[in-house]
Amino acid sequence: MDAELDALRTQLARVDRKILDLVAEREKLASRIGSVKRAAALPTRDFSQERDVVERARERALELGLSPRFAEELMLLLIRSSLTVQERESIKTVAGGSGKRALVIGGVGKMGRWFVSFLRSQGFAVDVADPASEAYQSWKQIELFHDVIVIAAPLVVANEILLEMSRRPPRGLVFDIGSLKSPVRDGLRAMAAAGANVTSVHPMFGPDTELLSGRHVVFVDVGVPAATDAAMELFRSTLAVRVDMDLESHDRLIAYVLGLSHALNIAFFTALAESGERAPELAKLSSTTFDEQLLVSKKVAGENPRLYFEIQSLNDYGTEALAALLYAVERIRSVVRAGDEAGFAALMERGKAYLSGR
Numbered sequence: 001m002d003a004e005l006d007a008l009r010t011q012l013a014r015v016d017r018k019i020l021d022l023v024a025e026r027e028k029l030a031s032r033i034g035s036v037k038r039a040a041a042l043p044t045r046d047f048s049q050e051r052d053v054v055e056r057a058r059e060r061a062l063e064l065g066l067s068p069r070f071a072e073e074l075m076l077l078l079i080r081s082s083l084t085v086q087e088r089e090s091i092k093t094v095a096g097g098s099g100k101r102a103l104v105i106g107g108v109g110k111m112g113r114w115f116v117s118f119l120r121s122q123g124f125a126v127d128v129a130d131p132a133s134e135a136y137q138s139w140k141q142i143e144l145f146h147d148v149i150v151i152a153a154p155l156v157v158a159n160e161i162l163l164e165m166s167r168r169p170p171r172g173l174v175f176d177i178g179s180l181k182s183p184v185r186d187g188l189r190a191m192a193a194a195g196a197n198v199t200s201v202h203p204m205f206g207p208d209t210e211l212l213s214g215r216h217v218v219f220v221d222v223g224v225p226a227a228t229d230a231a232m233e234l235f236r237s238t239l240a241v242r243v244d245m246d247l248e249s250h251d252r253l254i255a256y257v258l259g260l261s262h263a264l265n266i267a268f269f270t271a272l273a274e275s276g277e278r279a280p281e282l283a284k285l286s287s288t289t290f291d292e293q294l295l296v297s298k299k300v301a302g303e304n305p306r307l308y309f310e311i312q313s314l315n316d317y318g319t320e321a322l323a324a325l326l327y328a329v330e331r332i333r334s335v336v337r338a339g340d341e342a343g344f345a346a347l348m349e350r351g352k353a354y355l356s357g358r
Helices: 002-039 047-064 068-094 110-121 155-165 182-193 225-233 247-273 279-284 288-301 305-313 318-337 341-356
Strands: 101-105 125-129 148-151 173-176 197-203 216-220 241-245
Touching: 002 068, 047 068, 068 110, 101 110, 110 125, 110 148, 148 155, 155 173, 155 182, 173 182, 173 225, 182 197, 182 247, 197 225, 197 247, 216 225, 216 247, 241 247, 247 288, 247 305, 247 318, 305 318, 318 341
Parallel strands: 101 125, 101 148, 148 173, 173 197, 216 241
Antiparallel strands: 197 216
């Protein structure tokens, strides 16, 4: 029995190696396809081709007696990997930062490190100013001759940096990457009034993001359109969706996009933690909905509490979203207590209609 099992496992390991060899071969082909696309000035992503690839995989899975759903998920994973390869090569090929210098203030933080890597991939020589750096040097002690300056600091600190910088504004492009804009409003306006080449950027993704396809990057013009255009140009060679927005609209919408979603998940795991029910016991009875909600909540629980508190407390529109959440929970509670099945169904139907328009 043991000998037969060992032999089968050896065969399985051989198949695994073949799978990885084929994946590597596919990556090389994806790289060559990307080169042809760039030479022909074609977009990196072709959604119709992706659909054909997935449909072929589903059909082949049926022929082989495999799950079409599994085949689809596998092909989407491979497509994402291929797009990542093509996007990286596209960024390097464009190399808009060749011969230029950039400074990332707060470059040791998570998003700061992402921008350091991103700018270096474009050919920028990148300096870092961060108290957490071993070779720390304050940005105030650095000659700000850089072509691009990214402020990746906490919101209140970022505003202080912008205000200080406005006294002697640098010539290069300057932008913050804060999740909110009202806390840095004064600093941004002071920079613009001083004639600085300033704008504001909000990358709507986390520091672990590799492929920008489908990810949104929001650009908030603060009265210097040329600066906003220059910031957008940094992402031209990526697959990111670039979005223009004014400052007030940004924070009003972010109150729901980030503030509400964060608060909902914090409320979810807080209710569980204070329920008295042990997590392992709940796991035995888990459902699809519970499991998916738990995954999202676990990610939220692992995020930076300081950043998440800033998003809740520093947004001028933040209390509106929290009040909406409180009101919604109370409505659900009231219709359940009243035994109002029709009212409960009406809430669900309204939600279905709203979400269908997404």
